[in-house]
Amino acid sequence: MRIGDIELIALSDGVAKLPQQFYIGLDFASHPELLSDDGRVHIPIGCYLLRTGDTTVLLDAGMGPRRLSWGEGGALPAELAKHGVAPGDIDVVVASHLHTDHVGWLAVDGVPFFANATVRYGHADWGEFVDSAGPDDHTRNVMEALADADRLQPIEGDMVTLAPGLTARATPGHTLGHYCLVVSSGEERAFLLGDAVECPLQLEEPDFYAMSDVDPKLAARTRELLWRELEGTDALVGAAHFQGLEFGRVMRGTGTRYRFLGG
Ligand SMILES: [Zn+2]
Known part of the structure; x- marks a missing residue:
């Protein structure tokens, strides 16, 4: 996939298998x-994976080499290798x-996995996911390892340029420091x-939400603003957990308005 001069590749680190209760307000019978x-x-x-100019960027770093009751990661390094990218080739990792x-x-076993990368993340997430987390919390351990290695560069405010053609858009709600x-x-x-x-069903059925939304009302407002901005435009849309990581577009009108490309 190319966006002008920028190369864009979707990769999956594994699969999460979520119980129906995770989707609050969704009628699975329908x-x-x-x-x-x-x-x-x-x-x-x-x-x-994004390549822009001389900069190689990774958006989100998956589950890592872990197997939890609800999901399993581990595929990302092999997926990157298929595209000729070694961990040390990544210049910037952005955690949404x-x-x-x-x-x-x-970080794996307390060591930054992307040896040469600066890690960008929303500053507003630090309090909840690091400061307030228990001593054995995975995110906390990862972020503290990166802090010790002096790899972190928090994102604050809105519309922050991270690399040529890549802008972090503040989209709080799922977490307070969430960025698109x-x-x-x-x-x-x-x-x-x-x-x-x-x-994508949240476009046509805006009332259901993920159990993991930290502030469901704010998350709903943010989604509404995003849909309004995207509808009827040529902008490609992707998200971390859409089926098949397929890109789509947001159509104007009624009925099914999220169209997967080629689908
Ligand atoms: Zn997620």
Whole structure:
């Protein structure tokens, strides 16, 4: 996928298998297509590789080499290698937010995994996910390892340029320090939504939300603003947990307004 001069590749670190209760307010009787045979919703643990000018950027760092009751990561290094990228080639890693399935590979066994990368993340997430976290918390350990290695550069405010053509857009709600990444080159744009939108169905059914939303009301308002901005435009849309990590567009009008490309 190219956005003007910027190369954009979706990668998955693994799969999360979420119980139906995770989707608060969603009527699964009307949406059996979302369920796998085990009665759970299987979603990718998405990351995005971007090449802009001489800079190689990774958006989100997956679950890492871990197996939890609800999901399993570990695929990201091999996925990067398929595209000729070694961990040391990454210049900047952006964590859309500090949930555990987005920071997994940032540090492994207390050592920064992307040896040469600066790690950008929303400053507003630090209090909840590091300061207030227990001593054995995974995110806390990862972020403290990066702080010790002097790798962190927090993002504050809105519309922060992270690399040529890559802008961090403040989109609080899923977490208070959540950022989307806007990719723009020439006339073309893509919005990588992180977890600001959990599932494209939230466009047509705005009342359901993920159990992991820290501030569900704020998250709903942020989604509404994003949809309004995107609808009827040519901007490509992707998000960390959309099925197949397929890109789509937001259509104007009624009915199914989120169209996967080629789908
Ligand atoms: Zn997530």
